Amino acid sequence: MxxxxxxxxxxxxxxxxxxxxxxxxxxxxxxxxxxxxxxxxxxxxxxxxxxxxxxxxxxxxxxxxxxxxxxxxxxxxxxxxxxxxxxxxxxxxxxxxxxxxxxxxxxxxxxxxxxxxxxxxxxxxxxxxxxxxxxxxxxxxxxxxxxxxxxxxxxxxxxxxxxxxxxxxxxxxxxxxxxxxxxxxxxxxxxxxxxxxxxxxxxxxTVKQYMRRSFRSGYAYGAVRSREAAVKSSFWKYDFQKIVIKSGGFFCSTALSLLLMLSPLPVIVKIAALFLPLIGLSLLLSPRLFKVEKFMQEHHLNNKEAKIYGWHCSMVVLPQFFGIIRFYVGKLFNKPLKNKRRNLKTALSTAGS
Structure with a gap:
């Protein structure tokens, strides 16, 4: 050197x-x-x-x-x-x-x-x-x-x-x-x-730490994607869309199913409505259902590890979706997310390690 x-x-x-x-x-x-x-x-x-x-x-x-x-x-x-x-x-x-x-x-x-x-x-x-x-x-x-x-x-x-x-x-x-x-x-x-x-x-x-970190990563996706879109950049466009489509599809299909079930529609329509959440759920769980082999190859994982990672990739988009919503609501009302000093603390995986 x-x-x-x-x-x-x-x-x-x-x-x-x-x-x-x-x-x-x-x-x-x-x-x-x-x-x-x-x-x-x-x-x-x-x-x-x-x-x-x-x-x-x-x-x-x-x-x-x-x-x-x-x-x-x-x-x-x-x-x-x-x-x-x-x-x-x-x-x-x-x-x-x-x-x-x-x-x-x-x-x-x-x-x-x-x-x-x-x-x-x-x-x-x-x-x-x-x-x-x-x-x-x-x-x-x-x-x-x-x-x-x-x-x-x-x-x-x-x-x-x-x-x-x-x-x-x-x-x-x-x-x-x-x-x-x-x-x-x-x-x-x-x-x-x-x-x-x-x-x-x-x-x-803890799950709480995981959810909080994922929420903040979603907020970051929203904030950075907003800035990049303003300069006609495609950076994080796919990641942003993936979060919105998977989470939004899951929540919307579930909500639509409930609305149809409670509405005065023919029984056949209500029966069909029961399948809507399954469509949304399959969209949400697509990494776990369809990408295990890909994760095994890309990350050099065994089958069990790849399935665990598939669950993460499937579920992490939910708190990220709410993080994105938080960014845009904050942008609309000029109320951005802020760090509170009392909530910031650096820990160790095991105390004293």
């Missing part, structure tokens, strides 16, 4: 992340990248626990306290890169662990001036501890090469951030792909390397 001499700013964001922030910071300090070229910034969104105190223990870390009433990931990330000056900025979430070799690989890739952002593989630390962690581990990564978007762990060229003015601070979800699209339209390429970048702990163990 060619020697690099680029300064890199590492910007970490978090809120109430006392269980993970020290681990994240230590992983950066343990990087094989030359220490004198690393500059670390922790941007806290308004923690009420000991997150800030922990970060301040590290002399190498500059801490920003945003104290926003409604924190967003974009606000924290913008605070970090706009108060630093290195040519590359590595963004991280506080619940990640940086691979020791990643920054060298990212800097090497960035020698190509056409690349606006580079990112690698994110892996779950404990995919075995819950089915939700396992699903997250399956979905974090895509094929190596040019990509149409990146996630929260990414190394971005400063000039790309300056040209696009960085992250959208109003978004509570989808801020990473939204910025990705603007960087591409500004003329840069996004590259995924087949190399470890970060370890992550989703720490999702």
């Amino acid at each position: 060619r020697e690099t001499s680029w300064d890199i700013d590492c910007v970490i964001i978090g809120v109430n992340c006392e269980k993970t922030i020290e681990r994240c910071l230590r992983s950066i300090l343990a990087s094989s990248y030359p220490g004198h070229l690393l500059h670390i910034y922790y941007c806290d969104g308004g923690s009420t626990d000991s997150s800030i105190a922990i970060a301040r223990r590290f002399a190498q870390v500059r801490v920003f306290e945003l104290n926003a009433e409604y924190p967003t990931p974009g606000a924290g990330r913008n605070q970090g890169w706009k108060n630093s000056s290195s040519p590359f900025v590595q963004f991280l979430d506080s619940d990640t662990i940086l691979d020791s070799l990643w920054l060298s690989k990212a800097a090497e890739a960035m020698n190509d001036n056409r690349i606006g952002a580079v990112f690698g593989l994110r892996q779950e630390i404990h995919p075995e501890r819950s089915v939700y962690n396992w699903i997250g581990n399956l979905e974090w990564n895509g094929p190596a090469g040019e990509s149409d978007c990146f996630g929260g762990d990414v190394c971005i060229r400063r000039s790309a951030l300056e040209k696009t003015d960085g992250y959208d601070e109003t978004l509570v979800g989808g801020e990473d792909p939204e910025l990705s699209r603007r960087i591409i339209r500004a003329g840069w390429h996004l590259i995924r390397l087949n190399a470890p970048m970060t370890m992550h702990d989703l720490a999702m163990t």
Whole structure:
């Protein structure tokens, strides 16, 4: 690997992340990248626990306290890169662990001036501890090469951030792909390397957590798709339509069946109406019914694992559908979804692990 001499700013964001922030910071300090070229910034969104105190223990870390009433990931990330000056900025979430070799690989890739952002593989630390962690581990990564978007762990060229003015601070979800699209339209390429970048702990163990995360992902689909449609982009068009058609078809067929059953229509019509929910249900469950073999091949799963993943792909669109509705209702009445600091907390899959 060619020697690099680029300064890199590492910007970490978090809120109430006392269980993970020290681990994240230590992983950066343990990087094989030359220490004198690393500059670390922790941007806290308004923690009420000991997150800030922990970060301040590290002399190498500059801490920003945003104290926003409604924190967003974009606000924290913008605070970090706009108060630093290195040519590359590595963004991280506080619940990640940086691979020791990643920054060298990212800097090497960035020698190509056409690349606006580079990112690698994110892996779950404990995919075995819950089915939700396992699903997250399956979905974090895509094929190596040019990509149409990146996630929260990414190394971005400063000039790309300056040209696009960085992250959208109003978004509570989808801020990473939204910025990705603007960087591409500004003329840069996004590259995924087949190399470890970060370890992550989703720490999702309950249905409630799963539903909340899926609802927010639906909101993100709505927010980003709305922006992309405005510039005639097809990004996330298929994903958006899939959620709306499957969930909408299921709910509409069920509602229509009930209406027909309660109406003064001939018995034969009412009998036919009984089959409408089955049509909607088959549409909703199409991944579980028809794509098990595909999941086995694409994700290298056994039959049982592919069926579990099929259930996820079938059911996740329901909370996502309501997330999309929430976005458009909020847009109509100028009431966007907002983060409440008291509800933001970074956990571990197992306390003390």
